[in-house]
Amino acid sequence: MELLGYLNQGHPSRGTTLVITLSLVLSTLVSFSTFTHAFSSSAFPELNPIKPRHSRLLRSAVQHETPTSQLSEIWSPLESQGWKPYVESNKPTLPEKSEGYIQVFLDGGLNQQRMGICDAVAVAKILNATLVIPYLELNPVWRDSSSFMDIFDVDHFIDVLKDDISIVKELPKEFSWSTREYYGLAIRETRIKAAPVHASAHWYLENVLPVLQSYGIAAISPFSHRLSFDNLPMDIQHLRCKVNFQALTFVPHIRALGDALISRLRYPEGSAGEMGSNYLQEVTGAGARKNAGKFVVLHLRFDKDMAAHSACDFGGGKAEKLALAKYRQVIWQGRVLNSQFTDEELRSQGRCPMTPEEVGLLLAAMGFDNSTRLYLASHKVYGGEARISTLRELFPLMEDKKSLASSEERSQIKGKASLLAALDYYVGLHSDIFISASPGNMHNALVGHRTYLNLKTIRPNMALMGQLFLNKTIEWSEFQDAVVEGHQNRQGELRLRKPKQSIYTYPAPDCMCQA
Structure with missing residues (x-):
């Protein structure tokens, strides 16, 4: 104020102009700050602090130690289920003339x-x-x-x-x-x-x-x-x-990069610092190594589209609810069937996708501990690192494409969603265990492909998990028992295709025959 008074002395017009100018600038800055805060709160709720929704379970899961016998059982491969891929007995022949x-x-x-x-x-x-x-x-x-x-x-x-x-x-x-x-x-x-x-x-x-x-x-x-x-x-x-x-096999550079990621997951020691364009040589040398480690691939389908379309509450507060509601209105003009149900109703019916925290608790309850190597197959996770942090707390050895491969190695697939998905598919197909946080095309395709190869694949019981997460007083031991029991027959057991079901998700009996 002293400065403004000094400027007004002897130069009233100049001082007045400066006062007005400064007032406008300050007003603009305040307005912009208010607008920025409001905009970031509604349009980008992932910037807001996201707290764990199941803190009690999370604390217990972090402290829990899995018995060796349970670890051995969960990592054991599937036994033969009496089915094998169908093999042609007669060589097909092309007709003499094509119709067009x-x-x-x-x-x-x-x-x-x-x-x-x-x-x-x-x-x-x-x-x-x-x-x-x-x-x-x-x-x-x-x-x-x-x-x-x-x-x-x-x-x-x-x-x-x-x-x-x-x-x-x-x-x-x-x-x-x-x-x-x-x-x-x-x-x-x-x-x-x-x-x-x-x-x-x-x-x-x-x-x-x-x-x-x-x-x-x-x-x-x-x-x-x-x-x-x-x-x-x-x-x-x-x-x-x-x-x-x-x-349908992927192009050679996808398979080569996929093999490199698989090698680095199985043999983490010595992989650090070796990233570069010579990953083909690295994979070739991996075959001679012993004591290959095991790893889980988690397909974490939790993008903004899915979060909004589910109409579920994911604990991001009023700002997140408003942002997702606006998104539903813009993309689907509000015509989303789930919007007519409450969050409790949706969860009890298994219609809410699991958050990173929730799928982490599922894996921990099944016996996977902090020594588990977890590969995260996903596009952009809604909420970003703030939502992934609880999953990382449970599984500190979690990796993804960026952590396992250099920018140079990823140059051919950068920004190309289909090639990124192809890489995740390839790594998921060759993992010891695959799990998807919620149903979808990637889940269905890999469930079918891994069934065809008789590989262990965990299919989350969405209705059970939704009901368990609604119980805010449940103790860890009760939660763990319910999860284990509810997934006894959801770890790769072969299911015969029923009418109207996809041949690509249920390959038996059309693609397979009894051994």
């Missing part, structure tokens, strides 16, 4: 597209058509433009299926006009737009074959989930299995 070219346009994430590819091969076989390598649509959420050839080994794909169907990488010149852009401009007679969900083989023969015979080409879009799982010839079912479990 089949194009499919696949949306969704990596694993939804994977299932679509398998169905596309089956449809090509049903129609006696030549399959054009499927086109992968740009995912509006992940914004990844990776093509089939960026993700999957296309030459291996074609070679494995060479006796089943004809496959081309691109259309011949006379059909070069048949592109996604062409079908986006107007209604085209060669586009099949009305394929029903889970269509029968008969539907394709009645509706697509005539188009093929008339024009020599048919483009099906949309195509996801457009082939039935039931009432198909057994050779078509076997072919879908062959595509999924044999023909």
Whole structure:
């Protein structure tokens, strides 16, 4: 104030101007600070402190020591369940003439597209058509433009299926006009737009074959989930299995990086400081080592989309509830079925995804302790490190892509959601134990693939866990007993596929036979 008074002496107009200017600046700063605080609280609740929701259980879990006998049992591999992968007895033969070219346009994430590819091969076989390598649509959420050839080994794909169907990488010149852009401009007679969900083989023969015979080409879009799982010839079912479990392998650089991560998880000593572009050499040398360690892969599906769509309360306070409600309104215009239920109702029905803290408590109750090497397979976790910290407290040896591989090693997959998911899929497939925090396409795909290979996979009992976490007075011993009992038959036990269930999640009996 003394400074302002001094300035006013002899220069009233200049002083007045300065006072007004300073007042405006101060007002702006205060307003901006208030706006920033309000905006960060509502739009970015992950910046707010997130406290553990189950502190009593967490303290007990951290202090609990798992008996050696329980550790030995939980790490033991599955015994033979009397089923093995189906092996072709007769070599398939290609028909003399193809009816034309089949194009499919696949949306969704990596694993939804994977299932679509398998169905596309089956449809090509049903129609006696030549399959054009499927086109992968740009995912509006992940914004990844990776093509089939960026993700999957296309030459291996074609070679494995060479006796089943004809496959081309691109259309011949006379059909070069048949592109996604062409079908986006107007209604085209060669586009099949009305394929029903889970269509029968008969539907394709009645509706697509005539188009093929008339024009020599048919483009099906949309195509996801457009082939039935039931009432198909057994050779078509076997072919879908062959595509999924044999023909679809990732490109060499994904497999090489995946093998390097697996090696570093199994042999942590000596891995530190060895990160670089020579991971192929590192993996080659790993085969000679002894005493390989075991590791768990946790697919932590807890992104903002899932948190918002679940309509559950995750303990982030009013700011988080408001932010998720606004997100639901923007993305789904508020039309979310779960919104009509209370958090208690949703949890008791098993409809809430588990937080990192909750899935950590599940693993701890099953017997995994702080010596467990845990690989975290996930995209961005809603709430960031603040939510992951409780999981890290339980499992200090937790790793992920960034901690195991250098920036240079990850350069080919950086920012590419499909390639990052492919790497997680590969590591998850080769882990000793796989668990997903909540159901979804990655969970379903890996449950099916690991069932096919008879590998241990924990399927969380979501309804049980929801009910246990609602009990705020439960003691650790009671919680642990309930978790162990509730997961006795949820660790890789083979389940036969029922009508309408996916062949890719339940591969027996279509993809397997009794030994």
